[in-house]
Amino acid sequence: MPELTLAEKLEILADGAKYDVSCASSGSSRRNRDGIGNAAQCGICHSWTADGRCVSLLKILLTNACIYDCAYCVNRRSNDTRRVILTPPEVAELTIGFYRRNAIEGLFLSTGVVKTPDHTMELLIEATRLLREEHRFNGYIHVKVVPGADLLLVERLGRLADRVSINMELPTREGLQLLAPDKSREAIVAPMRRVGELIVQTKEERKVSRKIPPFAPAGQSTQLIVGAAGESDLQIVTLAAGLYGRLAMKRVYYSAFIPVNRDERLPAVVGTPPLVREHRLYQADWLMRYYGFAAGELLNEERPNLDLSLDPKAGWALRNLHLFPVEVNRADYETLLRVPGIGVRSAQRIVRARRGGHLSLDDLPKLGVVMKRARYFVTARGRFAADLAPDAAGLRARLLEKTPARPRWNQPSLFEGGAAGIDLRSAITGEL
Numbered sequence: 001m002p003e004l005t006l007a008e009k010l011e012i013l014a015d016g017a018k019y020d021v022s023c024a025s026s027g028s029s030r031r032n033r034d035g036i037g038n039a040a041q042c043g044i045c046h047s048w049t050a051d052g053r054c055v056s057l058l059k060i061l062l063t064n065a066c067i068y069d070c071a072y073c074v075n076r077r078s079n080d081t082r083r084v085i086l087t088p089p090e091v092a093e094l095t096i097g098f099y100r101r102n103a104i105e106g107l108f109l110s111t112g113v114v115k116t117p118d119h120t121m122e123l124l125i126e127a128t129r130l131l132r133e134e135h136r137f138n139g140y141i142h143v144k145v146v147p148g149a150d151l152l153l154v155e156r157l158g159r160l161a162d163r164v165s166i167n168m169e170l171p172t173r174e175g176l177q178l179l180a181p182d183k184s185r186e187a188i189v190a191p192m193r194r195v196g197e198l199i200v201q202t203k204e205e206r207k208v209s210r211k212i213p214p215f216a217p218a219g220q221s222t223q224l225i226v227g228a229a230g231e232s233d234l235q236i237v238t239l240a241a242g243l244y245g246r247l248a249m250k251r252v253y254y255s256a257f258i259p260v261n262r263d264e265r266l267p268a269v270v271g272t273p274p275l276v277r278e279h280r281l282y283q284a285d286w287l288m289r290y291y292g293f294a295a296g297e298l299l300n301e302e303r304p305n306l307d308l309s310l311d312p313k314a315g316w317a318l319r320n321l322h323l324f325p326v327e328v329n330r331a332d333y334e335t336l337l338r339v340p341g342i343g344v345r346s347a348q349r350i351v352r353a354r355r356g357g358h359l360s361l362d363d364l365p366k367l368g369v370v371m372k373r374a375r376y377f378v379t380a381r382g383r384f385a386a387d388l389a390p391d392a393a394g395l396r397a398r399l400l401e402k403t404p405a406r407p408r409w410n411q412p413s414l415f416e417g418g419a420a421g422i423d424l425r426s427a428i429t430g431e432l
């Protein structure tokens with residue numbers, strides 16, 4: 001078989017990386033000193049595809065070869081695919097080449113497992129080291145950690161990269177055993193825990209001395225596949241809450257299960273992949289990270305799955321109608337955040353604006369409140385905007401009338417966007 005050119009390898013490896021959605025960058029800020037590139041605050045991914053994937057990182061695999069055979073993975077050992085591997089200098093050369101052509105702002109480097117986890121990690125570390133030390137590349141770098149790798153290698157990688165991520169993929173232990181039997185939960189959690197410890201420890205040490213090198217300053221992230229192993233939303237949301245709370249996780253990404261292999265262990269996907277469910281999980285995740293909701297407020301054993309037709313904040317409000325209406329001139333910030341139609345920015349604006357005098361209902365839209373939702377849940381100067389206060393069933397019917405169209409199914413694409421029927425920012429973040 002003829003030797004592949006670098007461009008041909010790139011095509012194969014970029015295609016193999018497209019199912020990994022955990023590539024959004026955020027939170028890394030580092031000025032360029034004597035190299036090239038800057039890692040900007042709030043991340044370098046300012047462009048998003050319509051299906052919510054970022055496009056300004058070079059997103060590739062080091063190799064699509066893998067010694068493992070995860071049922072859901074396009075790169076698994078048993079698939080009859082052409083396998084290629086980049087050398088660390090080739091990864092560095094490609095990244096610098098794209099950066100100089102202004103096509104990318106950073107690198108997202110994932111990989112299959114070649115030979116052993118440690119060997120693969122050595123290659124990732126060398127590629128990252130070459131970029132940082134030889135090419136003086138100061139741009140954003142996000143690298144995958146290989147489950148089961150030596151924790152000292154994990155530490156070396158975290159000293160070079162802005163963000164590291166270890167994909168958990170399957171939310172339950174049973175799911176992992178069934179679909180990815182070569183990987184153990186412990187092999188995934190141990191590096192996550194070590195990364196979490198080093199992030200916290202390094203932040204503390206750098207408060208004392210800035211000479212201590214940073215460790216994964218943009219934090220760690222992970223990805224969960226949604227709908228591959230029969231897990232409930234309660235299991236997913238509880239797991240995510242634990243990852244945020246205990247392992248210093250910056251982001252959990254949710255990826256609707258897309259069948260790419262024929263395998264009797266996998267569920268049949270009738271119609272489109274569970275993209276609406278993925279979107280609802282992003283919304284629940286957003287509520288936990290920014291709105292002060294606990295996982296148990298959103299789901300429980302009696303109600304283990306999110307309502308696909310209604311966003312989880314509206315669902316919570318309908319179950320707690322005794323807490324409404326909220327008077328916008330008196331409610332504290334945390335209470336305002338729980339009102340459907342009021343987001344972080346509009347809650348902040350309300351708190352600021354009411355210092356200058358009592359707000360009226362007419363003021364609320366100017367402050368960013370979405371009145372078509374909030375009208376049923378707020379009063380201003382004691383006045384209620386809705387013509388009547390319906391019961392939960394009536395209110396639900398009214399809110400459903402306002403629900404935007406379902407997102408259309410789009411294959412994740414590195415370079416192309418497609419139209420989706422939902423707000424793009426909301427699609428990827430779940431912001432409500």
Ligand code: SF4
Pocket residue numbers: 066067068069070073074075076077111112113180
């Ligand atoms: S270890 Fe990763 S690359 Fe290898 S088969 Fe599993 S999911 Fe795919």
